[in-house]
Amino acid sequence: xxxxxxxxxxxxxxxxxxxxxxxxxxxxxxxxxxxxxxxxxxxxxxxxxxxxxxxxxxxxxxxxxxxxxxxxxxxxxxxxxxxxxxxxxxxxxxxxxxxxxxxxxxxxxxxxxxxxxxxxxxxxxxxxxxxxxxxxxxxxxxxxxxxxxxxxxxxxxxxxxxxxxxxxxxxxxxxxxxxxxxxxxxxxxxxxxxxxxxxxxxxxxxxxxxxxxxxxxxxxxxxxxxxxxxxxxxxxxxxxxxxxxxxxxxxxxxxxxxxxxxxxxxxxxxxxxxxxxxxxxxxxxxxxxxx
DNA sequence: AGGGGGACCTGTGCGC
DNA sequence: TGCGCACAGGTCCCCC
Numbered sequence: 676x677x678x679x680x681x682x683x684x685x686x687x688x689x690x691x692x693x694x695x696x697x698x699x700x701x702x703x704x705x706x707x708x709x710x711x712x713x714x715x716x717x718x719x720x721x722x723x724x725x726x727x728x729x730x731x732x733x734x735x736x737x738x739x740x741x742x743x744x745x746x747x748x749x750x751x752x753x754x755x756x757x758x759x760x761x762x763x764x765x766x767x768x769x770x771x772x773x774x775x776x777x778x779x780x781x782x783x784x785x786x787x788x789x790x791x792x793x794x795x796x797x798x799x800x801x802x803x804x805x806x807x808x809x810x811x812x813x814x815x816x817x818x819x820x821x822x823x824x825x826x827x828x829x830x831x832x833x834x835x836x837x838x839x840x841x842x843x844x845x846x847x848x849x850x851x852x853x854x855x856x857x858x859x860x861x862x863x864x865x866x867x868x869x870x871x872x873x874x875x876x877x878x879x880x881x882x883x884x885x886x887x888x889x890x891x892x893x894x895x896x897x898x899x900x901x902x903x904x905x906x907x908x909x910x911x912x913x914x915x916x917x918x919x920x921x922x923x924x925x926x927x928x929x930x931x932x933x934x935x936x937x938x939x940x941x942x943x944x945x946x947x948x949x950x951x952x953x954x955x956x957x958x959x960x961x962x963x964x965x966x
Numbered sequence: 967a968g969g970g971g972g973a974c975c976t977g978t979g980c981g982c
Numbered sequence: 983t984g985c986g987c988a989c990a991g992g993t994c995c996c997c998c
Binding site: 677678681709733748749750751752798800801850852859860861862906908928956957 | 989990991992993
Binding site: 796797843954 | 967968969970971972974975976977
């Protein structure tokens with residue numbers, strides 16, 4: 676569940692189970708995910724309180740009373756589940772109970788209050804690590820990240836500036852986490868479609884109104900996806916059925932051969948969405964609308 | 967510099 | 983039914 680809106684959805688779902696609660700047990704069922712877990716990780720987690728659960732780009736950051744931060748990345752296939760009897764559920768709360776293969780339950784946290792938070796990740800591209808919260812500004816994963824799409828720093832003028840002189844294609848430039856934090860393959864395709872910019876356009880030529888359109892498209896598609904609870908590409912749904920329906924709103928991603936809904940509002944282009952491969956990944960776009 | 971290819975892993979869906 | 987292949991939301995590293 677990996678791009679920004681999905682990670683944000685996970686964060687909101689985990690808050691009632693984790694925030695303000697002490698970790699009373701931590702079980703690591705293997706020594707690594709994508710990377711080895713840090714030394715004594717279970718001991719360093721046990722007994723400390725989760726003061727707050729933050730997100731930066733696609734990272735979840737659990738602020739611990741110990742002065743450390745637990746940094747978590749879901750990779751391609753990482754998921755959290757919560758089992759709890761006593762957590763008050765509100766409409767729209769994240770409740771995750773999919774059929775997950777328990778062989779891939781790699782980390783299990785017992786929280787004060789009775790909740791069990793389980794991290795499941797078949798492909799193990801995700802990872803977890805601990806760092807001193809005070810050292811965050813120089814953390815190698817976090818320091819290079821560009822602005823969040825909803826931050827004041829992120830704007831058309833900003834994009835035009837960072838793209839200036841870049842020869843890379845628009846698709847690659849937007850996937851670069853140093854440019855803007857949190858976009859992945861899906862939302863890059865969607866944002867470029869909305870902005871009517873070709874994924875093959877040289878980033879350096881995106882300025883002025885085009886850059887403004889792109890910034891607005893990125894901001895809006897991310898905001899709408901968060902509002903929808905993210906996108907769910909596989910077979911799971913929240914117990915209340917409310918989790919992750921943004922995939923039904925895709926205009927480009929996964930729509931190869933289907934009619935373009937028309938980037939110009941109401942005009943209806945109708946030409947088929949095309950697929951191409953850039954940097955080994957599928958790009959979906961409308962060759963007629965996107966220039 | 968930028969992009970292609972491969973790597974890391976497992977699961978799923980499709981064509982034959 | 984079974985097999986093999988393509989492909990999957992992320993990222994890193996080597997190579998040209």
